Amino acid sequence: MSAVEVAGLRKVFNPGKSSQVDALVDVDLVVQPGAFVTLIGPSGCGKSTLLRLIANLTEPTVGSIMVNGKTAKHARLDQEYGMAFQQAGLFDWRTVAKNIELPLELKGWDRAKRRARSAEMLELVKLPEFGDHMPWQLSGGMQQRIAIARALAAHPPLLLMDEPFGALDEMTREHMQAELLRICATTNTTVIFVTHSIPEAVYLSSQVVVMSPRPGRITHLVDVPFGNDRSEDTREASSFFAKITEVREALRGAEFQPTARGVDDR
């Protein structure tokens, strides 16, 4: 069974009005369990919309979305996925541990079980001594790690991330990428990750999904066969740069495709 299966998806904003926008057309996507799939493309290509559709935060105009063999809505109601955004979105009035426990509270877990799980998650993101801190006492990178811990607290099989490292500086960002890969390998979580950054996409993903705007659609799928052993050396390998070039060219083709005629399109 696929982790996520999107078929014949179409999303139209403001249908029938002069402000009508075809956010996504003819989108088909299959994500295998354990995969790390990155959605990349210029602004307005619908990558965040696609993520929000999979999360059932918005409904498709046409088409079907299955998450873990359930409809997207059913999957949301069962908390089959965790989600992280560009803003860490921690609650100022809750301690770090209580922030991680929020999804568990909503699932009706008792206090002792919640405590044990939040301690486990704090270990996982390597911030075990910060449970009793308030969120605003943490740096941006640490807050984002807590947001990831919260997203994974209920051990969902799927993690949806919308530019989670977009607001971080370059050094913190690279560190967080390595941490995310370690965490996902440990927990065996499938990830769908939205980004603007080509190196970030290549470093993280098993597959890069290249999208183009007006109307938003998938133009290329680039497989990244680096396997699980990715380290800081990966970032300096020639195969890494080759993949970056491949994705960049796919993006160029995608971006100029509506105006520049004769550009390859598969």
Place this chain on the structure above:
Amino acid sequence: MSRRGTALLAGIAPPLLFGVLLLGSWEAIVRGFELKPYFLVPPSDIGSGFVDNWGNIWDAMRVSGTNAAFGLVLGTFAGVLMAFLLSRFKVLDELVTPMSIAVNAIPAFVLVSVFNNMFSTTSDVPRRLMVTLVVFFVVLVNVAKGLRQVDATHAELMHSYAASNWEILRKVRVPNAVPYLFTALKIAAPLSVIYAYVSEYFGGAQNGLGSRIASNIANSKNAVGWAYVLGACLLGLMFYLISIAMEAVVTPGGLAQRDRDGS
């Protein structure tokens, strides 16, 4: 400890020095130019008037304080309750908000006069009602804002957890509104005292600070009148300090620092 003490001293020394300087020059100007007491009373006379009349001033402070406290508590409860209703029922919001702006635009003395006519002139109800009304609107506007203005990421997150409206209210909207409530209280507490004085001035029982100040000055007992003003200042300050202390107890160490009210 000693470094902390020095820091504290550095914090209060400038305003203290300024106050002493101001009182000193006030005293010097009144004495030097031999200003008549009905024009300006020297601080020393106010001080002795305050000490001599302390018993009466304290009685009046208790009366005004009680009037203000009644209105403050009642107005806060009513304001919070209405804020919940407004955030729940959009229609109500559209009906109440314009009306509250309209009522707020009516001068206080008009309302007090109307209330005085409605109830007997020896009743405490009109003045307490006036304070309640003022506090009610301040609390209503701020708390409603806090309940409504939920961070977009928080809203999406709760939706992704399939949280019910009740859970969102309890775990997001209410805690989000708490700092707004205290912002409202810090405005409403001194305001409640001021409106108690104003209401007392416009009739009813002659036992509060508002009427005492007016009658003493009307009788040319200016120094005593000013002594009552001093009592009024102290009472207002007390209310403000209580509202700050309550905030410190309820939201220890944190939320106030986040500067979400922009003050």
